[in-house]
Amino acid sequence: MTRATPLSLWDASAVEADYANPMDGDVETDVAIVGGGFTGLSTALHCARKGLGAQVVEAERIGHGGSGRNVGLVNAALWLAPRAVREALGDVYGPRFVGVFGKGPETVFDLIERHQIRCEATRTGTIHAAHGPSGVADLEDRAAEWRRLGEPVDLLDRDDVAARIGTRAFHAGLLDHRAGTINPMGYCRGLARAARGAGAEIATGVRATALRREGGGWRVETKRGSVRARFVVLGTNAYTDALWPGLREVFTPIHYFQVATRPLGPEAAHILPGRQGVWDTGRIMFNVRRDASDRLLVGSMGTVVGSAAKGLSRRWAARQVARLFPELGPVDFEEAWHGRIAMTPDHLPRIYELDKGLFTAIGYNGRGITTGTLFGAVLADLLTGLDRADLPLPITPVSKARGAALNARLYQAAFTANQVWRSL
Ligand SMILES: Cc1cc2nc3c(=O)[nH]c(=O)nc-3n(C[C@H](O)[C@H](O)[C@H](O)COP(=O)(O)OP(=O)(O)OC[C@H]3O[C@@H](n4cnc5c(N)ncnc54)[C@H](O)[C@@H]3O)c2cc1C
Numbered sequence: 001m002t003r004a005t006p007l008s009l010w011d012a013s014a015v016e017a018d019y020a021n022p023m024d025g026d027v028e029t030d031v032a033i034v035g036g037g038f039t040g041l042s043t044a045l046h047c048a049r050k051g052l053g054a055q056v057v058e059a060e061r062i063g064h065g066g067s068g069r070n071v072g073l074v075n076a077a078l079w080l081a082p083r084a085v086r087e088a089l090g091d092v093y094g095p096r097f098v099g100v101f102g103k104g105p106e107t108v109f110d111l112i113e114r115h116q117i118r119c120e121a122t123r124t125g126t127i128h129a130a131h132g133p134s135g136v137a138d139l140e141d142r143a144a145e146w147r148r149l150g151e152p153v154d155l156l157d158r159d160d161v162a163a164r165i166g167t168r169a170f171h172a173g174l175l176d177h178r179a180g181t182i183n184p185m186g187y188c189r190g191l192a193r194a195a196r197g198a199g200a201e202i203a204t205g206v207r208a209t210a211l212r213r214e215g216g217g218w219r220v221e222t223k224r225g226s227v228r229a230r231f232v233v234l235g236t237n238a239y240t241d242a243l244w245p246g247l248r249e250v251f252t253p254i255h256y257f258q259v260a261t262r263p264l265g266p267e268a269a270h271i272l273p274g275r276q277g278v279w280d281t282g283r284i285m286f287n288v289r290r291d292a293s294d295r296l297l298v299g300s301m302g303t304v305v306g307s308a309a310k311g312l313s314r315r316w317a318a319r320q321v322a323r324l325f326p327e328l329g330p331v332d333f334e335e336a337w338h339g340r341i342a343m344t345p346d347h348l349p350r351i352y353e354l355d356k357g358l359f360t361a362i363g364y365n366g367r368g369i370t371t372g373t374l375f376g377a378v379l380a381d382l383l384t385g386l387d388r389a390d391l392p393l394p395i396t397p398v399s400k401a402r403g404a405a406l407n408a409r410l411y412q413a414a415f416t417a418n419q420v421w422r423s424l
Helices: 009-013 038-047 082-102 104-113 134-149 158-165 184-197 313-326 369-383 404-422
Strands: 027-034 054-058 126-129 155-156 174-177 201-204 208-216 218-222 225-234 252-261 279-280 284-292 296-301 333-343 350-355 360-361
Touching: 009 184, 009 333, 027 038, 038 054, 038 184, 038 252, 038 369, 054 225, 082 104, 104 184, 104 252, 104 369, 126 134, 134 155, 134 174, 155 158, 158 369, 174 218, 174 369, 184 201, 184 369, 218 296, 225 296, 225 369, 252 313, 252 404, 284 313, 296 313, 296 404, 313 404, 350 369, 360 369
Parallel strands: 027 054, 027 225, 054 201, 126 279, 225 360
Antiparallel strands: 126 174, 155 174, 208 218, 218 225, 252 296, 252 333, 279 284, 284 296, 350 360
16 A cells, blocks of 8 residues: 555555646646546547646545545446437437447547556456346336447346356346456556656646636646636536536535445456446446456445544445455455445536537546546546547536535435445
């Protein structure tokens, strides 16, 4: 473990080096990017590749937000079924969005390959597992739809899914061969390395405190100097602060947590032998995966209550491992962490132009590895002349998530109650 208080297991275990660089004095560039997660860094990489000057300012560290804390499931498209996406976005944008985002894992794994990003990448798919009979029907619908679209998915019956995961707890599974897993902090740091290699500048520990229009462009104020740029991209997502009035109100912030065991030995070799990551169909989602050192990770919606060593979340995790894999006996846990997710009312992400030349992509609803990477590329295209009509998602007027603050509190209470109930 490299740090006294790592943000997550991934922060402690990523092989890619962290990059820290303060900013001193004023900077002038083409694109100022706020936020050093997948969105901000992919925007920087793709802008730099297209010959634009790009300066990232990150308030904390690379991957401080969701990007360094997530489960690492590189899933295709959204967790909404393709039909729901088509119904919400219509005949033009619906199929286009499903097509572009269905290829999201390919884009991510191509970048990993091209830049030799060391992030424990596996490309053996992910499994959407049915938590009960209602989940089986949902997966059958999804499988039929993806197959109609020509995508490589397999519907797994109860025996198949038991063999793939190593437990009979799930009723069926949808194996998506496009998908895979990564160490997300490793990927995020690798994106930062790639962006710098392409010519982008990154400053860490530098919070953007104000955005002002100046001439035909913008001035981004920080305590360590300002960035003057033609365009600004906000990649702040669920970690958005008060920088742009009202932006925090376009999503409901919810939490998701993970608890990781110590590395397990050969006694766990039968668990996920193909190393697929698993997420389930439950309303309060549950996930399980292994990392490259054979730790088992389990997680769900909510915050860590206590720590990996003691408290509610540890009890919850021990109960889940015992429920799924009783043959392991008691196991030790060594990391527990949580992060924020930006949920939108219709579970679709947004691209907003908040003011002339000031863009954000936001509201990924817990699907950010592919989404952030793709939106970064799309925003770079937009800033270099892509016709707006050709975007995978329309730029819409800013809309607030009604009752977000109250809903966030209600969800949090429900998630904690769920942890208590499932610890018994
Ligand atoms: C526990 C958890 C599990 C998840 N699991 C998955 C998964 O398995 N697969 C998947 O695809 N997605 C998953 N997600 C979602 C995914 O992590 C996010 O959608 C994604 O990381 C968002 O990336 P981003 O770059 O847009 O924002 P973030 O990574 O959140 O980055 C925003 C950054 O902006 C910075 N910032 C904010 N305000 C300022 C300011 N004023 N000045 C400077 N910097 C600022 C923050 O410090 C932060 O680093 C999960 C999320 C969580 C929390």
